[in-house]
Amino acid sequence: MEINFSSISNNILVHIAIIILVAFLLHFFSDTIVSYFIKVLTRRQKDQTKTDAKKREATLTSIFSTVAKLFIWTVAIVAILDAINLNISSIAAGAGVVGIIVGLGAQTTIRDYLAGVFIILENQYRVGDVITLSGGSTGMTGTSGTVEDITLRITKLRGLDGTLNVVRNGEASIITNRTFKFANIVIDIGIDYKSDIDVVENIMNKVGQDMMKNEKFLHNIFEPISFLYIDDLSDSSIIVRAMGKVKPAEQWEVAGEYRRLLLKAFNEANVKIALPQVVVHKEN
Structure with a gap:
């Protein structure tokens, strides 16, 4: 469907500008907002040390900040398309077909995301932990390091020699955490x-x-x-x-x-x- 930009009025342009501005502001403050809510929702438990609580908080903040930013810009794009009277339903239908095709070839990626969800929910490791990842379908013999970042798809490990290893969450079947509780x-x-x-x-x-x-x-x-x-x-x-x-x-x-x-x-x-x-x- 072609968009006739000449038919877009000044009011619509102002509307789009406001949407983009709000999205940028929410993006800018998303880390602070998410961090606040994570602190409220994950108050330190009795069996947790202060260090463990901070690691859990940093991990959840990293994950949900990424999700929040993705959500903000998805809503912004939908709002902009709606503002210029573009038929969103037809785009969604087309995207659904493409999604099915892509999904059939992205089973590994889906597995990585599911593994990432369980890593977070089960608190298997956190940002700042020293871990070793091994096993899996690729026969990984053991990748060790300090967890620098966790997303739903990957984990970044910084080795003792400074090497940064990026491991897909679904790649490891054995997780050795050397810094959990004691x-x-x-x-x-x-x-x-x-x-x-x-x-x-x-x-x-x-x-x-x-x-x-x-x-x-x-x-x-x-x-x-x-x-x-x-x-x-x-x-x-x-x-x-x-x-x-x-x-x-x-x-x-x-x-x-x-x-x-x-x-x-x-x-x-x-x-x-x-x-x-x-x-x-x-x-x-």
């Missing part, structure tokens, strides 16, 4: 067989308790890192295991500091870290 630190250390195991246990527990008193780590540790058990008696060392519970995403920094302090404490107490030993038999 994280456990598990540290295995090999010590010399001549070491006094009771002394080792006391040192490991004291280092963990001292970290709980450190202002830097006080609010990041739920349960202090402490001696758990002797995990193995290997060829050249006693493998002792320590474990603690910390805030999500804090496990790497806390574990690194614990190892540093433990090494200093072992050196002061003359507890030796075991080194690999090789026995060489010399034949005459």
Whole structure:
């Protein structure tokens, strides 16, 4: 259907200008409006940490801001077409036929959108989480990183080396979330067989308790890192295991500091870290 632009009156042009202006204003303020309503609707629950609540809020805001902007411009386009007396029903009918044709070839995209809906509803991961995505029909072996953005179709992961990976939501069948509610630190250390195991246990527990008193780590540790058990008696060392519970995403920094302090404490107490030993038999 051809549009006779010469027949469009000044009133209609003003009407269209107002529609576009309102759409731009709503688009500009949509993030703020959506963020406000998300905060009201997702008040922090009793079993949620402050960090978890913020991640959930950021994720939902990102999703619904995109949906809101799409809705705003869809309504604006329909209103403009109506203002110039274009037959919307005939366009809708034609679009329906095209939609069926496109839909038959877009099953993968539909699957991605459905997967995105379940990711959001089930709170599988949020913006800011550190996750690994693997499995799926493509046989993805494991893509890891920090979630930078989630839409209904894709998830953007920023790797430790700065690489940005864009993964379709329907592509992964296994989701490993390393920063959900809490994280456990598990540290295995090999010590010399001549070491006094009771002394080792006391040192490991004291280092963990001292970290709980450190202002830097006080609010990041739920349960202090402490001696758990002797995990193995290997060829050249006693493998002792320590474990603690910390805030999500804090496990790497806390574990690194614990190892540093433990090494200093072992050196002061003359507890030796075991080194690999090789026995060489010399034949005459």
